Amino acid sequence: MSVSMDCLFRPTSVAVVGASRTPGKVGYELLKNLIDGGFEGPIYPVNPSADDVLGLACYDKLEEVDPLPDLVVIAVPARFVPDVVDTCAELRIKAAVIVSAGFKEVGDAGAALEQRLTQTADHHDLRLLGPNCLGLMVPDAKLNASFAAKLPAHGHIAYISQSGALLTAILDVGAANQVGFSHLVSIGNKADVDELDLIRALGRDDNVKVIAGYLESINDGNAFVREADQISRHKPILLIKSGATEAGAAAASSHTGSMVGSEQVYESAFDRAGVIRCESVKQQFDLAQAFASQPLPPGERVAVVTNAGGAGIMAADAIERIGLTFAKLQDETKAALSEALPPAANVHNPIDVLGDALADRYRKATELALADANVDAVLVLLTPQAMTQGVETAEALVDVCRQSPGKPVFTAFMGAEHVAEANRVLRAGGLPVYDGPHTAVTALKAMADHARWRKRPQRVVKLFPVNRHRTELIIDRHLRRGQREIGEMEAKEVLEAYGFATPRGGTATTADQAVGLADQLGYPVVMKVWSPDISHKSDVGGVRVGLENAREVADAFDLMMYRIPAKAPGADILGVMVQQQCMTGMEVILGMKRDPRFGPLMMFGMGGIFVEVLKDVSFYLAPLTNDEARQMLKATRTYKMLTGARGSEGVDLDALAEALQRLSQLVTEFPQIQEMDINPFMIGPAGTTPIAVDARISVEE
């Protein structure tokens, strides 16, 4: 496969099937772009009705091209494409780009055509990009196999786009901002090559420093997460993922299910894999230039150098607001700054070099800030005053950065024409350029977050000793009977098999039995109706809590037997469950919903009113490590309640994290489980046993 991707990205020769002599036609523009791009290998136009195109001798058929090309670009009408692709396969050609439209995007007939392409690719060592795409560009290889525009400058940002139209805008913005690209790939319909193949190939390419992209969907979520996780460790991936408003699944059967949309799943997957999500092309460029040119900051403490007090204050505000730390300079640094700057200058952070600062003051202040052990990153602001030396300052900063390569430097020279040349110097010197403190700080925050992601502990998923067999029996029995919901009693058996404690209790079929059980358990007790047909027990009056004595238990039993048949006609009522009432601890909810693309998504939240009103829950993809389980707890707004707010003792966080990991193991080992809730899960202080009070599981083949 790697060879095929090489043929796609770095072919030694290219054939264009459907080359045309008519300017404006795709087959003409493509060939012209290939030639104009300066591709150095042979280019073979293929078109039976022409002798030559754009000065190149034309072939009647692909078979006649000799030696065979590495890459075939196909621009014939959709209905002819499958035959051309079959020919490619027969000739053992390794890669083809199909720019032709008229496939899946136009309906069923097109989808059938596209299906043929996928099948051919699947059965041969042939990789297809497209159809319905703009093609691809590799500036370094002087390869412009697209009908988009002329080749951009060579650089280290690879861009893949599921929207061809967006690529043209991206090229244009890139050119205006001196952004160079290593690759530009229009993915099209993804009949064969998809985002996963591309990030895998780009991840291995040393010429690529940043992978950026625009995606509307991800085909194989699990594989994507695995691959992206590996790549993100050494190469940042910046994605715009649009289509957040995708319609959710029909009706959710669990609480967790009702809280999960595709948005949460993508967020969790990106979090897990270290993928940095961008909201707009502008922001993506802002981040890409930082990641492509600057080292990750060792921490979150930012120093600001400015020639305008107001800009410095704005930067300080932005730093605080976004959650970075405003650096406190060391005394030695302040002393050295006092030495180097005029008396009126501010030697505290933000370092104000004053409105009349020339390049030397900027150089000195930036050097000193970078040398300070309390500083992890420096933001240099400049407003163009009468005497300001924009270009010289830019040159000085480029120089300073070369000499102190360990910490990132960001610049925001504010203005337009007055700072344009200086900005060009900064960019050419590898310094990221922003239009103000706000955008610079946003980019810096993304880098700091990514640095933290890279430093996270090694992922080790702990495996707990469990009773898989018992779980398997219960699930299989339900599936055989066509029961999708596993009721409370058996759901708790499953949980017990995975090491959860559940309330003591039992079932009773008469009032006397119920009283006997309650006497054994000790009061107060909880009573619930026992019926395989009733899953929302409280809706039918099938839950009573706080029963204090034998009379209350007997009354509750008889009332349920009398009233529930009317409320749930036809339900098979087997009796009641009598359980000890859990009085201590905090109610939380643990849950899971399986996503068709990304697998089981775990949920944690504070129970009761918090989950219902505040939707205060956190998500993460299973399987969970201990660290990830702890992160899920911390990600809720009410985390403080777990650690002990209002002077009360905190809960046993280790036990809670372990419960999440055990649940994660259960849903990972049993893909039949589609959704489940443990709600409430009662968690008390360290030393007490947490209890899974109620649970619900839905299964599917």
Added chain:
Amino acid sequence: MSVSMDCLFRPTSVAVVGASRTPGKVGYELLKNLIDGGFEGPIYPVNPSADDVLGLACYDKLEEVDPLPDLVVIAVPARFVPDVVDTCAELRIKAAVIVSAGFKEVGDAGAALEQRLTQTADHHDLRLLGPNCLGLMVPDAKLNASFAAKLPAHGHIAYISQSGALLTAILDVGAANQVGFSHLVSIGNKADVDELDLIRALGRDDNVKVIAGYLESINDGNAFVREADQISRHKPILLIKSGATEAGAAAASSHTGSMVGSEQVYESAFDRAGVIRCESVKQQFDLAQAFASQPLPPGERVAVVTNAGGAGIMAADAIERIGLTFAKLQDETKAALSEALPPAANVHNPIDVLGDALADRYRKATELALADANVDAVLVLLTPQAMTQGVETAEALVDVCRQSPGKPVFTAFMGAEHVAEANRVLRAGGLPVYDGPHTAVTALKAMADHARWRKRPQRVVKLFPVNRHRTELIIDRHLRRGQREIGEMEAKEVLEAYGFATPRGGTATTADQAVGLADQLGYPVVMKVWSPDISHKSDVGGVRVGLENAREVADAFDLMMYRIPAKAPGADILGVMVQQQCMTGMEVILGMKRDPRFGPLMMFGMGGIFVEVLKDVSFYLAPLTNDEARQMLKATRTYKMLTGARGSEGVDLDALAEALQRLSQLVTEFPQIQEMDINPFMIGPAGTTPIAVDARISVEE
């Protein structure tokens, strides 16, 4: 005063005191800018050591200028400035701009000099801008009384800046984006003319459509809010307020006090006055161009027209995420679109006119979208494809907008060089231009919010009949005795005087009395220690709740008398308070903290854990209208709990809003009250009486 501001903004003649013959000097650059700007009235340089400057005859002294100038620009060293200003006053000159630095910003000596300027201005009909400022520009009057840069294009945006350096960047960005200005004012140290004077004058100027500014502080908060509120009704005010990290007041004595920072106060003041807060200069320009050129949207429903599916999806995401509504097109619109566009086009929102769309398709689609009664605003996206007619499309859109002036149209032509000319056409035609869907939607949201602000009901502050006299007695007594804290008992008396119900109960000095009281009230009761010296009663074990019978009451009394003296040595313990225990309703907190600039800031929050862990509170400036009190309730994240979550009955929202208004009346009528809490305030369903269970008030002369 209006005459003086006229002399500042539209003088018929200008003198420059400190005019210099040396290029680079402020006195030279100023005069040169005045001349180069094309000022049409006489310009008088004043400098005793020169005969002429820049070809103009020079005066020795200001007194010699005849006729006297309307405006004097002062550029002499700081130590000479007060004398020049005195001369201006004696000559009855109406306005002066002091660009000289060396005043408050350099320390005490400078502050003393500045004080003299303020005094002179206060005692004469003379308005001073500055000192330590760049000056001002009024392009329409060809007045460039600054040493900043050359005059920008004339337009309808007025900009005032407390940072001179920022103004130069703003001028530069403005020029690059074809933004015209009506005024540019560098405020400097605000010795006399401040932001309030300026917004007042600019508010009255019909030439100004938008007031924008950068402020670090606001001098008179109350007056600012009053004035800004009036102006915002017809002219938007867009401000960057920096310096959010201002240090708070020392130690707060109330719960409310501890939650209020200067940030909340400014947020509330801006909310109240309809001022639109911006985070960056870029965002401010993005909003200013929209407000200056487009009508406010009648509602929040946005239609999108695009030639690229991906861009349309990004816009849809952005619209949803920011809280606008994605418009549902009427059937007639869809039918007309089907008629007008090719079959492959998408006639649902986002309307996809396809990649090969020329100007006519854009014209038709935008016209139809604007005509749809379900659409309040239209966002037009364009990516530059090979055949795209950028400029013609821009012209078509300008034309469409002229013909349908009632709804705003926003554009985001994505790219750089390929769309530059089209963007120029759009801007020249009065259409706001954005770099992508995200920024366009952000601006649109600001407009929709502002439109809603303008439609808010007339502010009517209800006055409740209260017992002011009783309150006055209590407050005066505390102030006379130097007691800053009003304890629970008397705080409740104050509340009762303002129509609040407090728990029934009384005081007891013996255990028997306490039991007698409890018997009368009915069990359970609450007992609290009664001491003027103990304000944190629970810290010393001075609060017991849920006392169920006479024995428990007697025991609790004796235990308090035995234990508290050891915990609070020296405290004067008068006995206990015995109160009915409020069992029903929800705990909320009502509070106020007085801000030195903006006056009383009201706070509302859900009580207990919600306010402590979630900090789920809302703020608004007193005095409150009923509508504003309701808005405060809605602004909390837990509002749903008030309306009845989990099937429970909601609380009496009218009573809660009334309580906030009564509290607002109390703190407005008694400026001695610095901070206060009613915590908890128990509010039940309609028909029950809400109870102020505990309260604390701090007063000051």
